[in-house]
Amino acid sequence: MGTFASGIRFTNCTAAMQRAVRRPELVGRGPGLFMLTYYVPAAFSGLLFARLVDALGWGGAGLWQLTVLPLLGLAGLAPVDTSRMVVPNRASSRGR
Numbered sequence: 001m002g003t004f005a006s007g008i009r010f011t012n013c014t015a016a017m018q019r020a021v022r023r024p025e026l027v028g029r030g031p032g033l034f035m036l037t038y039y040v041p042a043a044f045s046g047l048l049f050a051r052l053v054d055a056l057g058w059g060g061a062g063l064w065q066l067t068v069l070p071l072l073g074l075a076g077l078a079p080v081d082t083s084r085m086v087v088p089n090r091a092s093s094r095g096r
Helices: 002-020 029-077
Strands: none
Touching: 002 029
């Protein structure tokens, strides 16, 4: 799991953020924003989970942290316009 999440997904997300920035002078901001959204919530997740355990018990805290909170994140992504995303052409990425 660590190799998959840290070694592959993290690196690919950082590279995708660099490619998604249209102006070259702002390329550093894409991965910087990704790092911000990756590490800042991690700083508070332990405290949040401890408070949820105190309030709801282990089962309730696990349910909230693994279902309800991610659904709130998905709701936050709902207004994202995916038609404006930069998607590489598959034929050109294979060397054709």
